[in-house]
Amino acid sequence: MSHVITRPNNNTRNQNRASRPLQVAEAIKNFVVSEALQPGDKLPNEAELIKRFSMAKGTIREAMRILEAQGLVKTRTGPGGGCFVHEVSENRTRALLSNYFYFKHLSITDIYQIRKKLEPELVSNLAGKLTREDIAELETIMEEYKTPPQNKEEDRIHHEASLRFHSKLAEYAKNHLLGFIIGFIAETLSEMTTNRRLFDYPNLQLWREGREFQLNLLKAIKSGDSKKASEIMTNHMSFAEKLMQQQEFKVERRFSDF
Amino acid sequence: MSHVITRPNNNTRNQNRASRPLQVAEAIKNFVVSEALQPGDKLPNEAELIKRFSMAKGTIREAMRILEAQGLVKTRTGPGGGCFVHEVSENRTRALLSNYFYFKHLSITDIYQIRKKLEPELVSNLAGKLTREDIAELETIMEEYKTPPQNKEEDRIHHEASLRFHSKLAEYAKNHLLGFIIGFIAETLSEMTTNRRLFDYPNLQLWREGREFQLNLLKAIKSGDSKKASEIMTNHMSFAEKLMQQQEFKVERRFSDF
């Protein structure tokens, strides 16, 4: 017997019960699970839900906004429109997670403690597993790194390209949890360092190390040398951490949009 | 000049613009950031927002539901009530993150790859840093572990207590990112294993190892021996992973409630 959407009976009075929209949202989530609905599947439409729950239009709509805010559904107007189950996107999840860290404060040390442990692990997994296309994508990013930076602007572009390089590696992770964490960290660093105090002149040492790192890493990955890849990443992480520490980043706090 | 809440002007027509409630929600988030509002600070009330945005009550309310779903605000009724900035709770964030992994699928191997790297790191940080009260809390959890399990039910209780032990350690992390990840994983495992296929009889070997682990770890932490603590955790992780692999867990997929 499958789960049925109905109005929860609140005979009990005056207690800490959830608001009606929240109740509706939870009921719909249970419905999705019990019916094993997949992304793209259609939920009952507004009119139908109003009937099933015996609640007002506004209440049902607020419930939909809750589910939408969580990224679990998308709605479309028009014929054939309605409310559809939606796979929660990585971007949205990252944004929600940054909201959590808006009031906490992460230091460079905190972030690099994780990076130093996980990124070597990641490249160790990837060694020998990337397709020609994957490699090509990484090489495209490296193109941006080809020449030494001539000015501050190029310095900034290089810095962001280097974080994109790490994000791209994260995308290839078979371990989705590992990939998500590393991707999240790369984005966080990218946001933190957008407004960073740049060196007074382009940093050639940084450029050289970064380029060498990418070249060596790619070579190790191509040749399937896990141990080597891991080592290269470990060394790079130590270098990057030291550099970031020196630069006294101005951490920009903000909420990410969706 | 600070950011001001006003109605976004959508002169443009018929394009992929965000829905009004979403626009309002984003505007309010920007307002919070620009005014540097802190948890507990009050947002303008419904009537006020209706005026400022020149939008209907329902639209404003839907926007509030979005922010509430993200855990960024809480509303209270009554005089002195209204909408208040709220620090996003860890539980809520964990729930949102599990939604993301609802459609991805994490294996025991995936999860333990992270655990094996991060949990030793955590206890290494904690060694010598815990207060008498912290230790006491951990010992309370260990109480549940004191006697060998007599039946399946006790076996289950022990298993959950052991995950709570890890969660508790995560709470003490100074590195909030590290703490969050470990706490999230512990909760995920706890959910995954609620319905696990238990052994036909209480597992004494598991109990013995678990208890020994907790005792030894606590000793190392008390004495401030980071290296020892890390080692003990590493060994325990290997043991736990092997055990989990053997048990062919039935992974229960569901959305977490709030």
Place this chain on the structure above:
DNA sequence: ATCTATTTGTACGTATGTATT
């Protein structure tokens, strides 16, 4: 290209619930 049917989105007035004073 226009109309039509369908479905969500917006607006608003009213009534009710809830917590503080």
Place this chain on the structure above:
DNA sequence: AAATACATACGTACAAATAGA
């Protein structure tokens, strides 16, 4: 206990978007 100041819920009417004829 009553008044007050809010949020919550309801129901209707109409606007906007979109697929298909």
